[in-house]
Amino acid sequence: MRLQNIDGPERERILASYPKVFAPDYGRRAATILATAGIVGLFVFGLVWLGFSPSALLRGVSRLGIILQAMFPPTAGQQLPVYITALGQTLSIAFLGTMLAAALAFPLAFFAAKNVAGMWVVRFLTKRSFDVMRGIDTLIWALIFINVVGLGPFSGILAVAMSDLGSFGKLFSEAIETASRKQVEGVLSTGASKVQEVRFAIIPQVLPIFLSQVLYYFESNVRSATVIGIVGAGGIxxxxxxxxSQQSWDHVSFIILMILGTVAAIDFVSARVRRSIIGMPVRA
Known part of the structure; x- marks a missing residue:
């Protein structure tokens, strides 16, 4: 029962018995007010420092309306076969980059897992390597590999693979570390070696999780492969x-619709595959 629901002498008795409990905490209130004011002030300072302009925003909205009108109706003209080929190239970049990253991360993740790799130096170096790779955005990796192997989809594949290698390594190693000890103890009780422990006790537990994560990242990498294509890494x-750049907005809207439709189809299929892999019922 709350104090507000108590009236009369009983309320007065409780207040007199526990004055510190019901006394206003002015220090906490002041800290909350100061923190809120600091956040608001930092937000306003950021807007001013970065040159936020309401008038420019209004002009931009009117310009955006003109662009949206020019986008309809979407059309590919004579470029439809070229766009379809380029979209297939984007899907290939995403698929091959994701698969390459997963194939490399699968064995390396065991060196970062505490319950598999005994030497802390090995775990530390492996985890920090993963942090470096996933800390650099896919677009940055694309710019690097364009200067290494040249323009084209090969640099896009390497960029996606390098970025995902760090993410997969972290996720895979965390899944390995959370594997149940019951299966491990059962395998060890038969006199199995360390390799057999990993093969027959850990991998069967974590493999569905790995596959689910790979499918999710493939879906995400379709969008990433589209972005890195802008800097010359191939694809749509x-x-x-x-x-x-040519302000062919009807073609732009057609390409965007192609990308959205492809991503939606991949999301629809991969969601059901992920649910079947991890044993969840498929929902409509």
């Missing part, structure tokens, strides 16, 4: 950038 992103 290059054509999207060219059409925007």
């Amino acid at each position: 992103g290059l054509y999207l950038s060219n059409e925007i």
